[in-house]
Amino acid sequence: MRIDILPTTESIVQAEITGHTAVVFDILRATTTIVTAIAHGCRRVVPVLEAAEAREVAERLAGENIPVLVAGERGGRKIPGFPCGNSPLEYPPEVVGGQTLVLTTSNGTRALNAAAQKARIVLVGSLLNARAVAQEACRLGRNVTMVCAGTQGQFSLEDILGAGMVVLEILEMVEPGWLRLSARQPSALDLTDLAVAALHLAHAYLENPRRAFDHASHGRKLLNMGLAADLDWCASLNTFQVVPVVKNDNGFLSIENG
């Protein structure tokens, strides 16, 4: 099993990932919010690129009597006029249970759409469900490409950390103790250079993933915006067993529990 990591949404263009299991990470905060919503009983999440599209899709679904929440974020803030934003804390079970969440964000929904155009199997990753994603990736048995959303086309520490946590969990399943003991590449896995770097990053922050957000450019931005409680939530490792899967549903993407 080969494990690769794409550092930004832009790097998907050149990647050959059709037959792979793709896992998308936008740890702060889109994919964490999606995982939280699904774990809290949300029926499905529809990730769209533009605010206008989010409104249209929400209206269409509401017209079919489907209970819908429409949520959007730009620059870390709720889109003006939108009822909901991109904070995972906005979606406790009593709010999101049974709902369809139509979501547009700056980086994460772009990454989800780009991955779904290239790979048939696309999972949604976060720190909250890293182990569950690792177990599902092993069960599927295909090569794995982790797609990091990044921030405005730049490498994001927290997304590489999230991908690294999944690599770490996979490694612990197939070759326990490797990180401490072996001088060679793990024999059962073929890790690309960025996957090895992400693995060490995950190991460095394993005891305190929250600290990585203090060191990350986007984490510090959100902290300065008063979103410390969001960061605390996004840092909880292996809280949920859900593995949201991206499906193509009559022309728009739909994310449901796999």
Place this chain on the structure above:
Amino acid sequence: MRIDILPTTESIVQAEITGHTAVVFDILRATTTIVTAIAHGCRRVVPVLEAAEAREVAERLAGENIPVLVAGERGGRKIPGFPCGNSPLEYPPEVVGGQTLVLTTSNGTRALNAAAQKARIVLVGSLLNARAVAQEACRLGRNVTMVCAGTQGQFSLEDILGAGMVVLEILEMVEPGWLRLSARQPSALDLTDLAVAALHLAHAYLENPRRAFDHASHGRKLLNMGLAADLDWCASLNTFQVVPVVKNDNGFLSIENG
């Protein structure tokens, strides 16, 4: 002081680094070879892009009665017909002392040329002179951009490791103990996300940098080509105090001890 890392030569195009101290890394093996040659008494290294150009420059210098060695590598092997290759072990003091080395390699000389086109101060980095480069970067006091050559446009573990070792050395000078103690960004430095990741990578391999080459795609390729002794040499941390500097000398680049 802001510290950034560019993961590949290609990423220089969009970077604003004119007033920065640029440090170029092609750990396996071009910049390690250059550092070794300069430390062993080589008068200067002329990095050129193409084999034909290397021959022309060498002939011109020989015509001026300058003692010259011409060296070239493609795909990890010496270019056919070239007297010297890209192994640092080819350049002990008795071979390279007083010589001008005209060098063309697959990735490293491209990175050096690209960096020299964008930044006024360009240093040559390796594991061998990581501390010396860090000291010089601190003395210069400018923002630092580490330029990793990468391998054929891809992220290279060993180059990020080299850049990370310089970040680690700078951090140990300006804020000792930070890596173990602090929950915040270091106050005296502004590290980008990739610089933080590189720092953790350097910390992970600090006791045994050679092990990183076993985990790196290009390292394993060279190992399979029988170049284990080269890898051992390239992994020696802080062996030399030299800081080679890239200068523009009448239209061609010239690297000399700074």
